[in-house]
Amino acid sequence: MKGYGKIWIIPLAAMLCACSNGNDTAQPVRSVYVTQPVKISNERVKSYPGIVKAAEEINLGFKTAGQIEKILVKEGDFVHKGQLLAELDSADYRLAVEALQIQYDHLRDEVERTAQLFSRKSKENINYDLWVQSGFVKVTPGNVLDYDFVKADILGIVEKYDFRSCAYDRWNSSQTIIDLQNEGLECTPFGQGYGSMSAPSKEFEKLVLSGRVEHYGNPVLRWMLASTVIKTDPAGNIKPDKEKSVQKIDGIVAAIMALGEWMTAQAEGDNDPYSRRGMLNLGE
Secondary structure (H helix, E strand, O other): OHHHHHHHHHHHHHHHHHHHOOOOOOOOOOOOOOOOOOOOOOOOOOOOOOOOOOOOOOOOOOOOOOOEEEEOOOOOOOOOOOOOOEEEOOHHHHHHHHHHHHHHHHHHHHHHHHHHHHHHHHHHOOOHHHHHHHOOOOOOOOOOOOHHHHHHHHHHHHHHOOOOOEEEOOOOOHHHHHHHHHOOOOEEEOOOOHHHHHHHHHHHHHHHHOOOOOOOOOHHHHHHHHHOOEEEOOOOOEEEOOOOOOOOOHHHHHHHHHHHHHHHHHHHHHOOOHHHHOOOOOOO
């Protein structure tokens, strides 16, 4: 039993030596600061998610529709009754006013034109307004001649008939003729002297006297024809005299010019041998 006691003592001594490891360094001392918490208040803060809405809502709007150009207040500002809050873009209203002004001017011109027709009817005993209503006379809007209106009317007439050429008086018609030529119309100047007017005037007179002019009861053409005065030169040439004619005779002058244009076309056709007999074959 004494032998076993020695065996247990030796390992125990080895274990004690290993645990000490021979290191005697002291651990560092850390300082600690101790304080007393201060109580701020007894209130508690609580949060509740949600949307805040006004108790009263007032819908604002303009009396007229349009695009807003400027807003004169900010969100949250206090406003009072009658205060200007915003301004609309005035461009649309200026255009509307201009359109109304054009309509007003047109109606004013119509009133003035009607007054002029009534005045002429009283002086000349001619019912112009009835001719307008019946479609025998076309009037242009306004107090001055609208050449665009005239051009559009001529183009409308050309679409209805077999149009070949248009004879025109050189005086005060240059721009209208240029516009018509740009539309593809063939226009020929027609002089107002005896040299150009005499032959068709004589032919027109023969047609009238022989009852070969059909005007389909047109009262305007009948009135102009009754007002036409013929002027003659020493050589026996004739033409309508606008200065001595009592009323307007423009329709008769236009008819004579159209007849003269047709006579010129016929004469040029007669001078062309191919239009009468065709081509000859010299080999036959």
